[in-house]
Amino acid sequence: MDLDAGGNRIEETLNFVLRKGIKVAYIKGKRLVLPKHENYAMNKPYPRPLSILKSEVET
Structure with missing residues (x-):
């Protein structure tokens, strides 16, 4: 199961797996x-x- 391919960080992947x-x-x-x-x-x-x-705000 390759879980980090979807943009998850390794910490999130290991947390889910465990x-x-x-x-x-x-x-x-x-x-x-x-x-x-x-x-x-x-x-x-x-x-x-x-x-x-932050978005640029026109003044």
């Missing part, structure tokens, strides 16, 4: 086997950074 109990993930073409999902304490989606763009 919360959902997915045992194998491909991140940037590398195969990761993730054991011990029960030790992952976070149970909510990883917070996404807010990016606020």
Whole structure:
């Protein structure tokens, strides 16, 4: 499952994989086997950074 292809950051991808109990993930073409999902304490989606763009205001 290559989850970071959709623009997600690696942190978000790993958070999703661990919360959902997915045992194998491909991140940037590398195969990761993730054991011990029960030790992952976070149970909510990883917070996404807010990016606020300034628009030019005509004066």
